[in-house]
Amino acid sequence: MKKFECLYEGTAQQGNPTLLNEIYTELYITESESGEISNEHEVRQIETQSRRAATEDTPIKCSDIFKPLPGQDKPIRTVLTKGVAGIGKTVSVQKFILDWAEEKENQDVQLIFPLPFREINLMKDETLSLSELLHVFFHESKEIEISSDKYKVLFIFDGLDECRLPLNFHQNEILRDQTKETSVDVLLTNLIVGNLLPSALIWITSRPAAADLVPSECVHRVTEVRGFNDPQKEEYFRKRISDQSLANTIISHLKLSRSLYIMCHIPVFCWISATVLEKMLSEAETGEIPKTLTQMYTHFLILQTNIKHEKDYEQNVTDEDMILKLGKLAFQQLVKGNVIFYEEDLRECGIDVTEASVYSGLCTQIFREEFGLYQKKVFCFVHLSIQEHLAALYVHLFYKNNSSQVFSREFSDLSMFLKYTLSDVHQRAVDEALESKNGHLDLFLRFLLGLSVESHQILLQGLRTLTRGNFHSNEKTIEYIKEKIRIIDSPEKSINLFHCLNELGDRSVVEEMQQFLKSGKLCEAKLSCSQWLHDCGITDGGCAALTSALKSNPSHLRELDLTDNKLGDLGVNRLSDGLKDPHCNLEILKLRHCGVTDEGCAALASALRSNPSPLRQLNLSINDLGDKGVTLLCAGLKHPHCQLEILKLSRCGVTDEGCAALTSALRSNPEHLRELSLFANNFSDSAVKMLRELKNEYKLETRM
Incomplete structure (x- = not known):
């Protein structure tokens, strides 16, 4: 109860704790229509969900995920809960455990073992038994005989997308003896399949793209966390901001930008928006109020670096060092598909553990250092979109400063790299994003292009020595994107390219379509499938x-x-x-x-x-x-x-x-x-x- 009763919004260990029960709003959780796994980028999925009527789905309370719905009589052993980053999966786990500990819900369960994958990863090379594994994380379990039917046990594996174990369900040996020592991978796969402790309940959470790491035949129920619906978005800002007039102003501003309001389905994005807009709208701030994703995230980054200066941290840690090193980490791990990092990942980017601790102190609300149950350090960005923004900023700054090569397949050495224009880099990034099967570079591309706009260049000058060089015209990039829109046959990728044009401040294609639709000549047109939404x-x-x-x-x-x-x-x-x-x-x-x-x-x-x-x-x-x-x-x-x-x-x-x-x-x-x-x-x-x-x-x- 002590571990799970408080919530730290945006931070890991710092800041004032808030009692979870005081601010928790029941998230929209549904039983998924099928076990189908989506490999689309999560922003695409959020945009799809925003068009879905709430009445189409049957909501399930977090505390009821193991209970059959009316008409369902088959017992539910294994539940897979999917949802995009920052949507509230881990908070749902926290609320489930807290309600259980306070004897409010699920009192038929005697033991709960929460085992986040980010902590299990730290033991991936260990050889031990299930009992020994549990004893490492929960010392009290040594005296408990969990193999008997005396206890009803629930294992919670949070963050399947963060797993760095192979999870060889079909190749691993079958294991039924919980006292036999073997690899952690074998223990987990046998526990999930039901060879080990077949009466135990299993709850796995995951981002959608990684959910298929567990075979569908092992899962009895698939649920989905949808985050905030429109009324809950407004409820969040009115709870988060005490000045109700200011809260209403912020809500009205967000509604003016469809892309921003859609992103507010994610609780973490609501927090980012509230952090930025509360300061900008309540004080005599200069500059344009953010209307695009790139503007919002750049303002957020500047706000965090300003907090660093106000706190007067060590002067030898400069903005440039901090942001470029974090940006390099963000970019390299984004390409690899990783959202959780360990000490070896940091060292590859020139960050030692001491620096990481400093960075975590400087930018608690960007980069987090956590101590797991296993008492080893893991690192992450507060949200995937922050990682994508920093990765884009890293690529943009390295090119602007003529510091390094980024797309190594295209630019084999520095001298060749310097021959290319920023438009060439943008076009290469567009091609990379279009080639991605799951769209994992879509938001990165939007940020990269948005950062090149002149208003952003002026904004970035607030980050001290980061930006040098002349402003750049984006006309070639805009025309290149328009050409891609005309020829590609993926509606989702076309939509992302429209968002890219919006980040670049170009609305010509949208205006052309609006004029065309008003002309009444729809039946005579030859439209690409990207134009049928x-x-x-x-x-x-x-x-x-x-x-x-x-x-x-x-x-x-x-x-x-x-x-x-x-x-x-x-x-x-x-x-x-x-x-x-x-x-x-x-x-x-x-x-x-x-x-x-x-x-x-x-x-x-x-x-x-x-x-x-x-x-x-x-x-x-x-x-x-x-x-x-x-x-x-x-x-x-x-x-x-x-x-x-x-x-x-x-x-x-x-x-x-x-x-x-x-x-x-x-x-x-x-x-x-x-x-x-x-x-x-x-x-x-x-x-x-x-x-x-x-x-x-x-x-x-x-x-x-």
Whole structure:
């Protein structure tokens, strides 16, 4: 209780502690629609979540994650909770443990062992038994016989994304004896799988991109922490800032910038924004109030270095040394995909442990030094986005100062590097970001480009000796990005490039699109897929124009996402008419939460029977289809022309009758379908058993 009752917002050991129960707001946690793992950059995921209606998901209280939902009778042993950095996963763990310690919740559990991966990493080369491992972290466990059924035990593994163990689930030896000495990796994999202590509960938290390190068959429930919804954002600022007039001013300012307001889904970003804006709006500060991410983070960095000078720390630790060394660490580890660092990582960047302690004291709210249960030091930036900002600043400053090479594959030595312009560096960074499969350089790119704007150059001069050289025109970079937008076929990457243009202060492409949309010539246009975004207020009228495009000769469109638009059955009927056309080549159609009922299902079934049907994926989740709609849809699934491979019908009001229709359709035409999502429908045990038999018989991936 003593360890978990206080929360240090933004800092590890310094600052005044705040009682967690006084400020805790129940975060929005949902049971994930599936165990699917997202490799997108987390800012992309936040932007997607911001467009998702709260009513689409069933929230779960943190204290109830091991309790079955109504209609679920299968016991839950292992829970994987995913969520982007800073969204509140660790705070949720802290609240769970505190409620348990205060005897408020989960009193059927007798023992809880919290084992953060950042601390387990420190023992990755050790050979010991499970009992010995627990004794290292919890000395009191030596007298407890946890292998018996006398105790119900919960192990909490926080921060799977920080794990540096191989986690060889499929190669590691099977271990059932908790007294046998082996590697820590073997102990963890056997504990999670259930070979060791099969009655123990397991809770794992992770950022989304690392969640697939644990095989899906080992996980009984996947939950997701969504952070703050819009009312909770405002509640946070009104709690955080005592002057309510100032709090309202800050909220109004953030709402003016969509990119900033979206980021406020992350509690840590709310704290960063509050820190910066409270000072700038309450004092006679000069300069422009931050309107972009880069401006916000640069102001935050300057604020922290000013705090250092106010505290009069050692003069031999200069701003330049501190920021460049931290920036080098941030950049090198970002490229490697690491967010937790150890002493060897620091030494590679010229930072010794003594310096690290000083830096931690200077910039507690940027860089943290922590002592784990194992009493060894680990280091991290307060949030991934701070690491990305410092990494971008490092690259920008090294180029501006002609100090070093950064992109070594392009610039093999310093003399070659000096031949390139800043535009060349920017273009190389754009290419690197576009080549990244998971978008892990997207936010880094936005920061890098934003730092080159003239207003930022003036702002950076406040960091003493950091910035030298002349201002630079970004026209070549802007044109390069516009060209990439025209040719790339990834909507997410296109969106990030639009954000990059915004950071550079260029709105010409957005203005062109706005003028085009106002012209009423949508059906005549040849738009790239990056220009079709879901949740656009499209109704059945817009579907008529889309249908015309699908019938064009030939139609090049392969994927259409109309999620969260009010199409209704009339709109779906029109789209289905386009799907039947022999010139239509659409393969992926997403109609999630579009107001579709059984009438729309009948039209789609007719399209699936067309000769031939190109459609491979169909998402109808969160529509009121009911058994009648699913039965009508199955008439299309049975047809030999149907080529559908993935069908998603989560939260569609399907019961056993619809399940029977799906079973019949699969048995009559099982050749193509390989994935079926039926999450959150009301099936009986017998229906679930029937679907599992189909899954095994046809090697079908079924999610329920």
